[in-house]
Amino acid sequence: MSSDEILVGYDGSPDAATALRWALDEAGRSARPVRLAYVFEWLTVAGWIGPGVAPGVWPDETARRQVEELVAKAAGDAAATHPDITVHGEVLDGPPALVLEERSARAALLVLGSRGHGGFAGLLAGSTAVAVSAHAHCPVVVVRGGAVEGGRAGHVAVGVDGSEYSLKALGFAFEQAAFRKVPLHVVRAWQPPNAPWQPEPDPKVALAAEGAELDESLERWRTDFPDVELTVEVAVAAPAPLLVDASRNAQLVVVGSRGHGGLKGMLLGSVSQQLIQHAHCPVAVVRER
Structure with a gap:
């Protein structure tokens, strides 16, 4: 991962898609590559907090493969619509806020939607967005749905x-x-x-x-x-x-x-x-x- 990259917290939600569009526009201005990161939170003491799986159920490889396909498609679509920008995608494991904070040390900018689902459940202020903004090692941009185009x-x-x-x-x-x-x-x-x-x-x-x-x-x-x-x-x-x-x-x-x-x-x-x-x-x- 390059220290010049724009890192995007991505989970396939509408707000994450809005954040990705903002990040691509920013990359076009700053000539930086973009990296999509889906943070997969698996089993905790309280049980499973992953995408679409009930607490206490250990996920199978199908769920992981679906997430990888989701991220690969989003990165591929972004690269196709923005051919001058290098776009990567990856799936990471762990608590979303902690993982993104750690990854932010190797990014120029971290971009998040204001809320999400799956790996970013409860992303609205007071959860991941605020936690990451408090501790990230690079500037964090929080993109609220409906607060971009106008x-x-x-x-x-x-x-x-x-x-x-x-x-x-x-x-x-x-x-x-x-x-x-x-x-x-x-x-x-x-x-x-x-x-x-x-x-x-x-x-x-x-x-x-x-x-x-x-x-x-x-x-x-x-x-x-x-x-x-x-x-x-x-x-x-x-x-x-x-x-x-x-x-x-x-x-x-x-x-x-x-x-x-x-x-x-x-x-x-x-x-x-x-x-x-x-x-x-x-x-x-x-x-x-």
Whole structure:
């Protein structure tokens, strides 16, 4: 497996097919190969959790062969419709989240549907998608069914709060905007402190300070990507609704896997999870690059 590959969690579900289409489009822009990975979870202490087999029943070779045929057909169809892209497929064994996290160390990008069936049962936020986004060794893109086609012509949006991961997300977002030749919309949310013993700051002064810090973060990337049209929004708002709104006309929204300040607690149950559930376009969660 090449470290330049786009890895797609694939189980034959409609959302997995949507994720594959997104990954193929991305491969066309970045000239990377694509690898489909079907993760087959077999017997556990609680019993069988594999595709279409009742708990407690050990699967036979027919089930495995059917999965291999499914993946081979999907990879073959993708290669036929995208002849300039190298497409591979493989079937792996183990817990889906753990296997995909391990494989992500050798991928440039990991793409998932927001929910699946079979090996990816319960993939909606709160399960595999959130777990993988939290621990993957490369950026993870979660593609929600119905949240792709309408946003293709839009901008790239990114949430930045000055934390380490949000700055990694900012670099990824600049690269995506440059590849796609679309504007980049940078969002920073600020909320007044809610502790009763803290004096409430003047919102105008606070927003000016937030904007100045954001400009400093943007300076390097403006130099590296001078052709990217840039807009900046600093607002008094909760970060998740602000980013969901920014995703409405976007083709991709990017966040770090965790943050502080305006994006505090971005990991697990917070901003990134809310975006995975409610964004109007695919969501990229950047933890490592």
